[in-house]
Amino acid sequence: MEVASSLADDWLRLNRAWWDERAPVHAASGFYDVPGFLAGRDSLRAFEPAEVGDVRGKRLLHLMCHIGLDSLSWARRGAVVTGLDFSQAALDTAVILAGRAGIGSARFVAAEVSDASRALAGETFDIVYTGTGVSQWIPDIDSWARTVAALVAPGGFFYIADYHPFPDSFDIVDGEVRRLRHGYLDRGPWVEHAAGSYTGPAETSANAFIKWNHHIGSVVNALATAGLRIEFLHEYGFTDAPFHGLERGEDGLWRIPADQFQIPLMFSLRAAKDP
Ligand SMILES: C[S@@+](CC[C@H](N)C(=O)[O-])C[C@H]1O[C@@H](n2cnc3c(N)ncnc32)[C@H](O)[C@@H]1O
Incomplete structure (x- = not known):
């Protein structure tokens, strides 16, 4: 990992170009399994609906919704969904998938996340949802939390289910922690270069991106300071x-073998806005 240079000042252009190029790659990948989704597969992780509860008739905003599979899975469960992302290419795919899945109620809005309130003209939502690969793309966690809090309607809540920042601090090779990549408390930004994507190899040209690290305490405190009441973490x-060395369970989720040190791999948090 390269320490941030002046490239970091250009984070918005670099990150959006990285995602724009990957949207069609992801839509065609086995990782996202679009055919399975169109055949009825729910893309949500089982613990998410269990923790979010009944969404029927609820106005749900999905921040950083990518190609919309999770947004549309919430819509299939009865939520009235708005997806928001800064990648127009990702949203174009989401709109096509909504049409092919016959989900007419979902809408998709293009905006950088910190600009979400303005892009949505001050609208508020019963549930604001985000997750699976979002924290590291957020430059300023305090400003992000204020944005999130403003989008939640009184009596509603914010819910995030994301990859835990702890394992990202290490280089893990063949299931073994080899060395520290950065401190758990270090915030970045860092410049990374990655051809292809997490969905597999691909011919790509926009390969530089900027990432940040937000340790769990900073996420919790940012949301609490923004006026939300933490319900659980x-x-x-x-x-x-x-990723290498993990074992797949019958529930389709991946775990560290039971005879090795257990570290957190994902986290979920719900935070309410009191009426
Ligand atoms: C890992 S994906 C989210 C994946 C999603 N959970 C899924 O599995 O479909 C991250 C998304 O965040 C979007 N994104 C990254 N930075 C953003 C920003 N600053 N504002 C808005 N969207 C952003 C990207 O375009 C991408 O679609």
Whole structure:
């Protein structure tokens, strides 16, 4: 990992170009399994609907919704969904998938997340949802939390289920922690270069991106300071993203073998806005 240079000042252009190029790659990947989704597969992780509860008739905003599979899975469960992302290419795919899935109620809005309130003309939502690969793309966690809090309607809540920042601090090779990449409390930004994507190899040209690290305490405190009341924070020893050395369970999630040190791989948090 390269220490941030002046490239970091250009984070918005670089990150959006990285995602724009990957949207069609992801839509065609086995990782996202679009055919399975169109055949009825729910893309949500089982613990998410269990923790969010009944969404029927609820106005749900999905921040950083990517190609919309999770947004549309919430819509299939009865939520009235708005997806928001800064990648127009991702949203174009989401709109096509909504049409092919016959989900007419979902809408998709293009905006950088910190600009969400303005892009949505001050609208508020019963549930604001985000997750699976979002924290590291957020430059300023305090400003992000204020944005999130403003989008939640009184009596509603914010819910995030994301990859835990702890394992990202290490280089893990063949299931073994080899060395520290950065401190758990270090915030970045860092410049990374990655051809292809987490969905597999691909010919790509926009390969530089900027990432940040937000440790769990900073996320909790940012949301609490923004006026939300933390209802729970779960740190989970499983992940839906396979990486070397993890074992796949019958529930489709990946875990560290039971005879090795257990570290958190995902977290979920719900925070309410009191009426
Ligand atoms: C890992 S994906 C989210 C994946 C999603 N949970 C899924 O599995 O479909 C991250 C998304 O965040 C979007 N994104 C990254 N930075 C953003 C920003 N600053 N504002 C808005 N969207 C952003 C990207 O375009 C991408 O679609």
